[in-house]
Amino acid sequence: MKFSNLKLIEPILQAISNKGYETPTKIQEEAIPQILKRNDILGIAQTGTGKTGAFAIPIIQLIYRIDGNKIKKPPIRALIITPTRELAIQIDENIKEYNQYTKLRHTVIFGGVGKEPQIKALNRGVQILVATPGRLLDLIDMGHINLDDIKIFVLDEADRMLDMGFIHSIRKLIQILPQKRQTLFFSATMPNHIIDLSKKMLTEPKRIEIARKSSVAESIKQYVYYTNREEKANLLNYILKDKSNDQVLVFVRTKHGADRLVKKLKRMNHKADSIHGNKSQQRRQATLKNFKAEKTQVLVATDIAARGIDISKLKYVINYDIPNLPETYVHRIGRSGRAGEKGMAISISEPEENIYIKAIEKLTKKSIKLIEGHPFPQTTKPMTAKEKKEWNKEKQARKREFLKQMRNKKNRR
Numbered sequence: 252m253k254f255s256n257l258k259l260i261e262p263i264l265q266a267i268s269n270k271g272y273e274t275p276t277k278i279q280e281e282a283i284p285q286i287l288k289r290n291d292i293l294g295i296a297q298t299g300t301g302k303t304g305a306f307a308i309p310i311i312q313l314i315y316r317i318d319g320n321k322i323k324k325p326p327i328r329a330l331i332i333t334p335t336r337e338l339a340i341q342i343d344e345n346i347k348e349y350n351q352y353t354k355l356r357h358t359v360i361f362g363g364v365g366k367e368p369q370i371k372a373l374n375r376g377v378q379i380l381v382a383t384p385g386r387l388l389d390l391i392d393m394g395h396i397n398l399d400d401i402k403i404f405v406l407d408e409a410d411r412m413l414d415m416g417f418i419h420s421i422r423k424l425i426q427i428l429p430q431k432r433q434t435l436f437f438s439a440t441m442p443n444h445i446i447d448l449s450k451k452m453l454t455e456p457k458r459i460e461i462a463r464k465s466s467v468a469e470s471i472k473q474y475v476y477y478t479n480r481e482e483k484a485n486l487l488n489y490i491l492k493d494k495s496n497d498q499v500l501v502f503v504r505t506k507h508g509a510d511r512l513v514k515k516l517k518r519m520n521h522k523a524d525s526i527h528g529n530k531s532q533q534r535r536q537a538t539l540k541n542f543k544a545e546k547t548q549v550l551v552a553t554d555i556a557a558r559g560i561d562i563s564k565l566k567y568v569i570n571y572d573i574p575n576l577p578e579t580y581v582h583r584i585g586r587s588g589r590a591g592e593k594g595m596a597i598s599i600s601e602p603e604e605n606i607y608i609k610a611i612e613k614l615t616k617k618s619i620k621l622i623e624g625h626p627f628p629q630t631t632k633p634m635t636a637k638e639k640k641e642w643n644k645e646k647q648a649r650k651r652e653f654l655k656q657m658r659n660k661k662n663r664r
Contacts, residue, residue: 257283260312262352267308270348276301278461283309286435291456293449294437300461300468303345306331306405306435311346313403314378315353324376325356326400331381332424334412336361336532337539342407343381355379362386363532370395384412384420391427398427406452409438410445411582416655418448425452439585440578466615467581471588473596473619475608477629480601480641484512486627487571487599488519491549497567498542501551502583504572505648509551512571516549523549554579562586569597572645573604577614580607602629 254267254275275283278296285292286309296302314328333339343359350357357379358372369386373395380387380396390396406412412421436449436456449456467473478486491499503509509525516523524547526538542550543562554574568587574580580598588594598619600608612618 266349266351279305281459285457291453292435293456293458295441296461307346325378327380329379329403331405333407334415339381360386384417403433405435407437410440468588471594475598475619476622478627482627484515499549499567501569501571512551525551527553567595573607577611580611
């Protein structure tokens with residue numbers, strides 16, 4: 252199967268060819284024809300499978316057939332909702348590439364930056380709008396966005412959307428949107444509350460399931476190093492020296508932990524930077540741009556970036572802190588091995604985190620290969636007073652994360 256077999260118009264095929272793509276991914280192969288037939292879609296696919304192209308390509312074609320590119324001030328025809336700023340920007344960038352010859356008008360809006368440039372773009376007319384929920388509802392309330400002409404609504408990363416507490420925003424949007432519309436619903440995992448939401452939004456949807464629930468791409472090799480807390484930074488340095496010519500995405504649990512680790516890495520002569528919610532949107536975009544341009548070797552990130560970083564050739568993801576939610580692990584390592592590329596996920600586990608490794612293996616139904624014989628093996632010696640203080644801080648952070656998850660689940664009910 253090639254893109255030329257999917258009944259796509261020539262301007263889109265040319266744009267796809269410019270990106271060097273000939274063969275669609277599995278979800279693109281199955282979703283694009285169904286979307287072009289105007290069916291609702293329930294798409295279940297792990298990160299890195301080409302999901303954005305699966306909905307962006309047919310949306311451009313459908314709207315091009317409705318409007319062309321000659322309307323002076325076109326209405327919003329397609330609305331794409333996504334949970335994070337980084338992911339919204341990524342989707343808009345993909346639309347720009349696929350749209351280069353059809354020249355439909357599109358823009359992206361998100362919080363954390365000034366509203367005026369976004370309002371000016373909206374006032375010029377937009378056919379495809381990518382948005383995060385908060386800024387979208389804010390500009391709707393201010394009268395700058397009208398959704399009456401929406402033909403296609405996309406809810407991307409639905410599970411992450413609800414985990415971040417956006418259920419009330421989604422319910423409000425559903426009430427505002429036209430009832431007669433095409434809805435595309437995509438999620439990496441499909442727990443019961445996501446299934447319940449999809450039933451309220453979709454009409455006789457075509458279900459497209461590319462991967463097992465909470466599965467890891469076959470192209471990603473997984474490894475774990477067991478060590479002690481005080482040796483984690485030294486072990487990371489040891490691993491990075493072996494990968495000195497490669498870019499590495501490192502995940503930590505907290506914002507302050509990210510900044511502390513960057514300072515340590517810089518002292519170890521690594522080109523490192525961090526990305527997390529305490530940084531301004533402009534700073535986060537600049538950091539991500541430097542990483543993509545290979546000016547930074549190591550990017551230390553909190554989970555806000557777990558689904559918002561799209562670097563097609565990124566090979567290495569390292570879990571410096573093991574997540575206490577195994578689904579988070581799946582989302583993190585999905586940043587590597589994208590669209591069939593080879594990837595490598597490395598976890599650095601201290602004694603208190605070993606139980607999380609077991610939970611991950613249980614969820615993914617895969618054993619993570621243990622790396623032995625390294626210079627910083629795990630021992631059972633007791634923590635020092637300083638280490639215990641640091642551990643208690645991390646424990647409180649985990650408790651807050653757990654309570655937030657419980658509140659979100661309560662709100663969903």
